Amino acid sequence: MSFLRRNLPSMLVMGIPLMWIALFMLLPYGIIVTYSFWLKKYPTFIPAFQFGNYITIFTDPQYVRVFLRTLKISVLVSMASFLLAYPFAYYLVFRCRSVALRTWLYMAVIAPLWVSYLLRAYIWKTILGTEGVLNSFLMSLGIIDEPSSLFLYNQFAMVVTLTYIFIPFMVMPIYTALEKIPTNLTEASADLGMGPWRSFWTVTLPLSLPGVAAGFTLTFCLSFGDFIAPFLVGGPDGNLIANVIATQFGAALNWPLGSALAIVMLVVVLTIVSLSDRMERKGMTGGV
Amino acid sequence: MTIKKTMLGTLSLLALTASPVLAEGTINVLTWEGYADPSFLTKFEETSGCQVNATYVGSNDDFAPKLMAGGGVYDLITPSIDTTKLMIDLDFVEPLDTSKIEGWNDIYPKFLALDGIQKDGEYYGMPYVWGAIAFMYRDDAFDTPPTSIADLWREDLKGKISLWDDKSAIYVAARKNGDMNIYSLSDEQIEKAKQSLVEQKPLIRKYWATAGELVDLYKAGEVVISNTWAGYQSSLLADEGIKVTEFIPTEGAEGWMDSWMVVKGSPNKECAYKFLNMQLSEQGQCGVANVNGYSVANAAAAKSCMSPEQYAALHQDDPDYLDSLLIWQSLGDRFEAYTNAWNSVKAQ
């Protein structure tokens, strides 16, 4: 009794989050894992323990193809986000002298996060469309004679849209990482004879790698699980793995296969996350 | 670590979905947009004392997952004739007491004869509206109007073609290949249809998933030819001032028919039947015809509440038209073969 009284507060403190995890994380995953071994049988599916769904995923080329396509899109989105976000964050941290301008620019990147995802994706539809803003602009400049349909409903449009939507998740960790680098380290590098470029490569970039890794992880995982961009701006070749999963749970009424796909996807994402976790931790021991 | 947690947290949140609240004298319907339109529903609510909460689906594929998530939420649903059988087989719906439905005998016999809405001599679905999966083109894009499904495979229309993102794409491709038994295709025929769709893929601008999306594609000048839910999208486009023409290709068109079904164990039977009666009456039949532009199932009601022009335009007086349609059928255990083929096309 006294044991209980003494430990009740700590049991509550620990218990609530543990229950939360059990209820909202372990239970759903448990259900998904269970389903993934079930068998599709008209009209729905029946309990079973077999690996047919997993075998299908790795033998039917359509799933491998979509996995690879999703991987490609996610990598491209992460790369594009990185190439845009890094110079931007670098400018904000090291070159932008006005605090007001820096705050303003930072907010300009972050603010779209408060706008509905759908709206932001729709915006790109109007920009990239055949009669869209980009085409009108290029035609008014005389660069093209007639509207091009090359911008919308293809993988390019998906990469552009996803990059736009997820770039805040690249900017934020890189900005934080760069901000944490003491200015005297770059000064020390210059003092030791290194020009600005070499200082960047040998000091700033390596020290910001944990932020880059975090940014890559976030944008990659978010893109990897996206199913709205393919729907809105993707073309006939835009199906991503999340769309396939949605189809299996909906149209195909094949929850076992859908669950197996979700598990495979989860494994891919967790692998990426733990790889980057390790990289960040490594960066941390070498970090500031 | 934080990333991992956030993501897992988000995923688990998505696992929870909100459900409508149950109340006395209230019926919850899971249906298509327009089927519970205020233009004719408000009057029903006033006279019957029954409240109607409508939840809309975007696809026939939404019915099963929504009902599988747990019973007791919805009272009435309106799946199409290719999905009704699944609802019955899943034991989601209960037999109708047709004696309680006025005007039952005025329903086109062709619909009452359909397999998909009955089982063991009992009716499970009340035919409501019907139409064709016609084809549609933008007038200003064609000098010679297209007449064939093959026009959706024309190289010169590359990047201007759209097709419904649905297993019905297999039906379209099969007919193009001369396979008219579209609801009982063999594996070889499905494979052939799949190959045709893969060939067509580079010509496709976008597969359309919702009615609104197809309208947008025409409006934005992205697409000039596609299949369509006859009467619906063309009228929306007409409202936008975009001239399109629907046509039934020489290979024929599929027909669809939506039926009201009562969800098993619905506690609000009285209101449910009041609602069914209203929907099959002139109030419901002309109501939905005016909102969605679909043809209706009750011939007698249509005749008395429609103008002669509308009556003709909706092919209500044209038994041949109805007969020419390849009315959707349940695919039964062949369903997976069709959806798998279509998914495989999209994965290409």
Added chain:
Amino acid sequence: MASIIQLENISKHYSPTIIGVDDVSLTVEDGEFVTLLGPSGCGKSTLLRMIGGFEEPTAGAIRLADKDVTFDPPYKREVNMVFQDYALFPHMTIGENVAYGLKTFKLDKDTVRTRVKDALMLVGLYDKLNQRPQQLSGGQRQRIALARAIVRRPKVLLLDEPLSALDAKLREQMQIELKHLHEKVGITFIMVTHDQTEALVMSDRVVVMDNGRIAQEGRPQDLYDHPASPYVANFIGTTSFLPGKVSALSGEVATIAAGGTQITAHPNAKLGEGATVTVGVRPEKVKLLAEGEAADNVFEGTISEVIYYGLGLRISVTLADGSKIDADTLLPDKLSHSTLPQSGAPVRLGVAAHNVFVFEGTVTP
């Protein structure tokens, strides 16, 4: 000795009202250890950073070995800096940190290895070659920072408050080490500090700065014995100030009314009779007089406070005219409470004439 650094009328004005450094000229001889001393905000760090190339002066010129480097970036100057918090690269080992500055010299591997080893041996930390900066103590990092700068064999080594992050004991030890290192390597050192002891212990020459200008420069003992202003007198060592008036002048000797008595002093500046002055006396030059004991100048007053500080006592005395003066005294061999000065007791203080500073005007330091 040749001059290695020449600062010619260097100014750094951030805005017309915000002035970092104001018209400073200074020449540093080759091999000298010069300290810029002053409170924070006096411009000493800014001056050092301009020599290092991290900031540009708004006026004036900087010459390094007779070459104008005023606007050269840091990586083109043959000077190296030891930063206040060392600025060691956390993602590199100690060896890589030290070798970093040699990369631009395009030396062969063996030479680099030898020079890194020599530099680390010099600071006694060669065994830390493969460790990371985070694994070292503050004092060790300090030495690595030194090694990293020295390995480049710069013409001038700049040290920005190099010891301020260390605790008191370590700081004292490092002062001596730095001084020895300077003697060993023979490079010119310019150090910035706000700690007068550091400045006095280590430097050949101290430059006291005040509000962006040089208040006084000179050898430590010159500054200590002959401060040019109450500011310097107060910043270096401790000084009690008494208001006074010149009552008579005779050659080098002035008679001044101060502290309720007439005192004699040897003022540096030319003063007129009747001029208002401030008299400064260092506590350690004030002697508690025994009865009948004589001195050049004798103040009489009452002890207001006695502070014990181990090595001795500091006695605060209120003089007849109300002004205050401090006297330091070592504790007598045989401590006896009866002989210790007591608060409230009358006391006589003696100060030699050559230990009296005389400054013009009234000053509240």
